[in-house]
Amino acid sequence: MARSLVDLLTEHAAHHPGRTAYRYLVTGDSDGEVRNLTYGRLAERSRAVAAWLQERGPAGSRAVLLYPPGLEFVCGYLGCLSAGVVAVPGVPPQGRARNHRALTRMQRLIADADAQVILGGREEIAALDAVAEHLPGLDGIARVATEDIPDEAASAWREPDLTADSIAFLQYTSGSTSAPRGVMVTHGNLLDNQRIITERLGHTPDAIAEHDHEMFVSWLPAYHDMGLIGPTLNTLHLGATATLFSPLHFLERPARWPTAVSRYRPHTSGGPNFAYELCLRHATPELLDRLDLSSWKVAFNGAEPVRPATLRRFAETFGEAGFRRAALYPCYGLAEATLMVTGGSVGTPPTLLAAAEDTPHAGESDAAAVSCGRPATGLTVVIADPERQEELSEGEVGEIWVAGASVAKGYWRNALATRETFRATLPGHDSRFLRTGDLGFLRGGELFVTGRLKDLIVIDGRNHYPQDLELSAELSHPALRPGCTAAFAVNGGADGADGDVRDVGHGGVGGEQPVVVAEVAAESGGESEKIIDLIRAMIGEAHGLAVRDVVLVHSGTIPKTSSGKIQRRATRAAYLDGTLVALAPLAVTGASASG
CATH class of the missing domain: 2.30.38.10 (Luciferase; Domain 3)
Structure with missing residues (x-):
């Protein structure tokens, strides 16, 4: 019986070394460049990384992983597990994200994990080398681009002494309502959750054979629990094949996701609710006409609120391309439970309550x-x-x-x-x-x-969930970006306990009052006032609430976690301290203190 995923990798490499474990769509396009990684090659590269780590530190030491999307992350992560080293997946500061906030977050993660080594891609390591002298604590940490570790190093690999209680990796939580914390996920946790994913998603031997081992297509980031524990590691657990591509390529052209599902015909693929909304916005007749989604058995939907309207519209729209409504699969999980906690019955439509x-x-x-x-x-x-x-x-x-x-x-x-x-x-x-x-x-x-x-909004003794207000706002006008709205409460009184906001002609009553901050598409033109009025009307009609303020902002303004969840408390703080850059003048200005 396997004690860890390291044992399973060894087993798969021995029995089917030539089988593709992962293929990576370099441009995100199914007809573009494709890189393949077989189980034999994956074992060799993982052992080479592991041997390099074993030479430089004891078992249990921490290694931060800073990789761009691609196959090298998988080799680095499994290299850590194969060395008995604790992997710490991180978000590599790159492109526009290579700013002070991203670097500070990375620096805090490295310090909190007390990392001894940083593994990454060549560009990421070169970028770190360039700023190392400006980041306290980074200078003394070994850094290596794992592509530069030779294959021959694998011969020095020693099998680690792992138990179910050994820590496999630290999954730093998203931090949607608090500062990120490192969740200690053990090898036993990993194996148990792989059992659960396999069971709940219907990844039976018959299903694997029916799909010729093609079990996943995924654009989800591998440094986050949904993309890592789900598509990446369940593929290894099954000895199956996954097709991966960059989340940036998905966001750039959402049609790439259903196109890859149509091309590779996997059993399972999914993402947060906003991803299904993006696909709906790009579901042209031409796209639907060239897709065949009939093999898609599990379309999982999690990590953020699942919208009934999204499920209905996705099934109706992509039903023309062979998608079955019974494939819709809302599920629930979190990093503190490794990943998956609940899921539906495969082949059965989700239960909705009126x-x-x-x-x-x-x-x-x-x-x-x-x-x-x-x-x-x-x-x-x-x-x-x-x-x-x-x-x-x-x-x-x-x-x-x-x-x-x-x-x-x-x-x-x-x-x-x-x-x-x-x-x-x-x-x-x-x-x-x-x-x-x-x-x-x-x-x-x-x-x-x-x-x-912690996000619950309580007004006049009634509970309101911010995601309900956010959905109502987003439905009010097509220029509002799906999954890019934040609703929160501020104290309405001039002398409120929180000292949140000075009252400026909004009735002058104390207590909590809702604020909505929403990103709008660039093509919204000069319709800001109209959009604000529509948001107020929609929330008033649907929830019986008078919105204190509506703030429209440019795309990419609202802070999100690494998994794409809205950071409402951070948005609230920015609103209160006046750092939000609005498209239209704020109805409420100034804040005496943040709450």
Whole structure:
């Protein structure tokens, strides 16, 4: 029985060395340059990197990975695991992102992980060498472009002494509501979550054979848990084949994603909800006419709120190209549980709940909640009152708590946060629970996720989820970019407890009031005032709320996490300190303090 993914790599390289493990679309185009990496070659390169690491440090030391999208990241990551070194995937500062904020984040990650070495691509290492003297602490850390490690180094590789409790890598959390923390994911966590992904996504031997080992197409970034644990590592776990390309190439031309699915005919492919919206915006008759999506069995949708309207429209639009509605697959997971927690039943359309009634149904436009499926075997999911820390009844909204072998070891060098997040207890349960910080409810054994605990907006005693306000705003005008809106609350009174915002002619009442910041496409022209009015009207009609302020900003303004989640608290802070650059004059100006 395999003790780690290192054992599985050894097994696959021995039994089918010539099989393609990963192919990479260099330009993102299916008819462009393609690079292939077989299992035999993957094992050789991983062992070469591992041997280089073993010569320079003990097992358990940390190596930060700074790679551009491509196959070299996979070799570097598996090289760390093969050496018994703790991998720390990072976001390489490059292009427009090579700014002070990106460099500062990278520097803090390197310091927090107490890294002994940095692995990366040639350009990334050269860029680091150029700025090393300006980044305290970087000068003494060994850096290497792993392409430059010779194949011959693999002969010196020594198999590491790994146990289920050995840390495989640190997954730094997205930081959507707090400072990023390093989640300690063990080799045991990895294997258990690979079991769960395989089970929930229907990756059976029959499915693998039916698809001739073509199991994934993915543009998701490999440094983030969804792209790493899902397409990249489940491919290795299965001994299958994945087609990968850069997220930048997807964003540049969203049609590349369904085109790659049509070309390589994988069983599984997916991404966050906004990715499906982008595809819908580029679904021309010409594109649909040349696609064949009939082999696509699992179209997973996670990492951000799943929109019922998006599911319906995607199924209707791409149904013309052979996509089946039953392939839609909302799911739920988080880095602290390695990745996957719940998922649907393959071949069964997702369960939707109506806005006005509790009867489950599917396909109606007034659906308010989407099921993210059932917990996998071996995982326990409960809904708890976050204050009283008591289990709630079915249908009641509370904090989602998770227990099982996929739950990570804790936060790296942060005993207090580990105790608060990973060591929760409930009467009647023997397990220790992970407090996810997410809100949801259970209905018929299925999980419905409703929002984030810390993002909840409470106005006049009523709870409002920011993602609901954001969706309403985005639906009000086609110039608003999908997945690029932030809704949050500020204190409305001139002398409010938070001292958030001075009142400027908005009624003068205290308490929380909503603000919406939205990115608009460049072609919106001079319609700013019209768009603002439409957003106010839509939110007023749909939610009964008077919006204090609507701020329109250029594309790329709203801060996001490495996985693309909106950072509402960071957007709120920028709004309060006056650093948001608006397309139109702010209705509310000045802020005495941030809250």
